[in-house]
Amino acid sequence: ASIEFGLDAPFSVEYHDSVDSTNLRARELAAEGADDVAVVADEQTGGRGRLERAWSAPSGGVWVSILVRPQRPPAHVPVFTLAAAVAVTRVCREVGVDASIKWPNDVLVETGERSERGGLKLVGILTEMEGEADRVSWLVAGIGVNANVDAAELPEGATSLREQTGGDVDRRVFVQRLLEEFDELRENPDEVLPAWRAHSATLGQRVRVETSGGVVEGTAVDVEFPGALVVDTSEGDVRVHAGDCEHLRPV
Ligand code: BTN
Incomplete structure (x- = not known):
């Protein structure tokens, strides 16, 4: 081909x-x-x-x-x-x-x-x-x-x-x-x-992200420059960087 x-x-x-x-x-x-x-x-x-x-x-x-x-x-x-x-x-x-x-x-x-x-x-x-x-x-x-x-x-x-x-x-x-x-x-x-x-399938979803520093769970609310995901958790907004994300799934 x-x-x-x-x-x-x-x-x-x-x-x-x-x-x-x-x-x-x-x-x-x-x-x-x-x-x-x-x-x-x-x-x-x-x-x-x-x-x-x-x-x-x-x-x-x-x-x-x-x-x-x-x-x-x-x-x-x-x-x-x-x-x-x-x-x-x-x-x-x-x-x-x-x-x-x-x-x-x-x-x-x-x-x-x-x-x-x-x-x-x-x-x-x-x-x-x-x-x-x-x-x-x-x-x-x-x-x-x-x-x-x-x-x-x-x-x-x-x-x-x-x-x-x-x-x-x-x-x-x-x-x-x-x-x-x-x-x-x-x-x-x-x-x-x-x-x-x-085009995002993630924003607005409840997610569970496994990172090298531990698990972050909450609602994905935004993506910020240069590419961090902002997760609204019970302890406030947490920013997850793509390089740290081992696994993300909807919950
Ligand atoms: C992933 O989801 O794990 C990333 C996959 C990336 C695959 C593409 S295919 C073209 C380019 N060449 C590779 O060897 N990998 C990327």
Whole structure:
């Protein structure tokens, strides 16, 4: 399987039929000094998820890693993860799937059931970066969309665009739109949090967050720059940072 890309994408695109991990490849390109590149693969043989987990990435998905060099301090990196979530959620909605964002960086289709996750996972995002104390050197936003993937090939608790719509998306168009949306948001960082709130599955929910420092339970009331979740608990508002979140579930 092979997809070709238009030349009008705001990033140069490196396409692979098969690669270990688009994030790893993007990191290699970063080490070589590249900038504004998107690595896209039909299949990943060693897809990587958050918290050192493996990420299943069979042929037919949209597996993409965007390499950028923002002139920002490392503390601002979570905004780029939120921007990636907003961008991919918008494009999933364009193709007719009612996706929403579960803080910090899952995109899911809500089922209305009180499941562990509160919905079926459609997209995962893994952001990696390297930087000095005051400036990011490079940032890779890795976005994995279960696109044209059969239900039988999905991990438990996951869904795909194919399963949701009964049809297949044009992955070239999907990636093109994703890159356009991400580009627009990085140029307009003030739009990220309002757009994130508008697409959130988490705000307004009672949640239980496991963090390295203990469990936080209450109502998720807001997301604050650069990406902290504000939880209204019996002891007042507590801010949870994405990097500290080991597990969040609705209660
Ligand atoms: C997660 O939810 O745990 C994050 C999953 C991130 C998967 C994407 S697929 C494209 C990119 N390359 C990888 O190896 N991982 C990310």
